[in-house]
Amino acid sequence: MKLLIKEVELNGVATDIYIENKYIKQIGPGLSVAADKVIDGRRKAAIPGFVNTHTHAAMTLFRGFGDDMPLMPWLEEKIWPNEAKLTKEDVFWGAKLACLEMIKSGTTTFFDMYHKFHATAEAVEEMGIRAVISSACFDHFQPELAEKSKQTIQKLYKEMDRYDKRIHFSVGPHAIYTVSGELLQWADTFAKEHNVPIQLHLAETEGEVENSVKQFGATPVRYLYKLGVLSPRLLISHGIYVDADEIRMLADHGVKVAHNPASNMKLASGMHFKFKEMREAGITVGLGTDGCSSSNNLDMVEAMKLASLLGKVWRKDPEAVTADEIFHSATEAGASFVGLKAGRIAEGYLADLSLVDLNMPAFTPNFNFISNLVYAANGSCIDTVICDGKILMQDKKVPGEEEIMERAAQIAYNLMKR
Ligand SMILES: CSC[C@H]1O[C@@H](n2cnc3c(O)ncnc32)[C@H](O)[C@@H]1O
Numbered sequence: 001m002k003l004l005i006k007e008v009e010l011n012g013v014a015t016d017i018y019i020e021n022k023y024i025k026q027i028g029p030g031l032s033v034a035a036d037k038v039i040d041g042r043r044k045a046a047i048p049g050f051v052n053t054h055t056h057a058a059m060t061l062f063r064g065f066g067d068d069m070p071l072m073p074w075l076e077e078k079i080w081p082n083e084a085k086l087t088k089e090d091v092f093w094g095a096k097l098a099c100l101e102m103i104k105s106g107t108t109t110f111f112d113m114y115h116k117f118h119a120t121a122e123a124v125e126e127m128g129i130r131a132v133i134s135s136a137c138f139d140h141f142q143p144e145l146a147e148k149s150k151q152t153i154q155k156l157y158k159e160m161d162r163y164d165k166r167i168h169f170s171v172g173p174h175a176i177y178t179v180s181g182e183l184l185q186w187a188d189t190f191a192k193e194h195n196v197p198i199q200l201h202l203a204e205t206e207g208e209v210e211n212s213v214k215q216f217g218a219t220p221v222r223y224l225y226k227l228g229v230l231s232p233r234l235l236i237s238h239g240i241y242v243d244a245d246e247i248r249m250l251a252d253h254g255v256k257v258a259h260n261p262a263s264n265m266k267l268a269s270g271m272h273f274k275f276k277e278m279r280e281a282g283i284t285v286g287l288g289t290d291g292c293s294s295s296n297n298l299d300m301v302e303a304m305k306l307a308s309l310l311g312k313v314w315r316k317d318p319e320a321v322t323a324d325e326i327f328h329s330a331t332e333a334g335a336s337f338v339g340l341k342a343g344r345i346a347e348g349y350l351a352d353l354s355l356v357d358l359n360m361p362a363f364t365p366n367f368n369f370i371s372n373l374v375y376a377a378n379g380s381c382i383d384t385v386i387c388d389g390k391i392l393m394q395d396k397k398v399p400g401e402e403e404i405m406e407r408a409a410q411i412a413y414n415l416m417k418r
């Protein structure tokens, strides 16, 4: 597919963008190329697709369920008993709904950790988005469950050739309170051998830190250090409760961090995410929404605003997290978690991008486009989404969206009745 976007705003200047075979081939005004399809870019601004570095896609089925609770009672009383009932079909439609919602708000890549790997992968395959999907594991410190997890991970990894290259494999040990040190070490070795990332919830609540000290004699990051599993393949989600030495340890080992402001606030897990210290230490900080029961939507535009405002308020410093910095986290930083040549609109980069509708009050006046995007807009400003060189949404419409919403809603109601 050869695509030409004519007269679109890019960094405040009108230009053309030519896309060929998944990549941005040429950028410049008045391009004369033969394209299969031409998109009118006037009154639109091109931005890189967002990279949601932490979510649980099929948790769209739990949107509005289990609100206003702290992490552990929420998981133990509301979420885990219902997740135990999930079928492959449930996860497929929940993940389709998540992909739809992400596409509609400009996300082109997401990092996922959930049950029923193939259901999510099939949804991603159909929807055309890019994803790093983990084979989730818990062993609850029981050797038989650890063995089962290892076998599942090995099997799923071998089955990856059935999917498009847009879909990346990852290992997903849930957290240090549900996964043994032995399984974490195995996951680290597996990830190293196969050069795949590991996604792990870490240092999310004060309770997790207290229990880690009691159970392992060390805070979460120090515990991982002792296990020898800090590495550039490790992506931790939350990372709220880390001290200066732990930030140094994460930086020295090339660990990446996904910041989830909505979930951290809604579950009241904590607000003191040390964005500035992490960035200064050289840690790559991405942005995530977390799942739809703890953030209630998958809108990365909203997540940028929340991260920026939260970062400012707890420090009482309006420069703590600027619009430009958080835009970088939401795009290029996230893409670099797995070395994707994406997150930037430049020749030779993957054609993962969105067009923002400038005919909206949020972009009027438009003194500073990134400021308007982060502080004034929300995900509904996205008009067109292109991923891997293919158009996934145009004029704010994704093919088949009504059916996806109907089916997913029905699945969610039925799940709650079971
Ligand atoms: C192994 S499947 C993923 C697992 O994680 C649960 N989950 C969702 N949000 C959070 C969070 O903020 N901290 C810890 N665990 C979370 C989800 O419900 C699945 O069970």
Ligand SMILES: [Zn+2]
Pocket (backbone or CB within 6 Å): 054, 055, 056, 201, 237, 290, 291
């Ligand atoms: Zn999570």
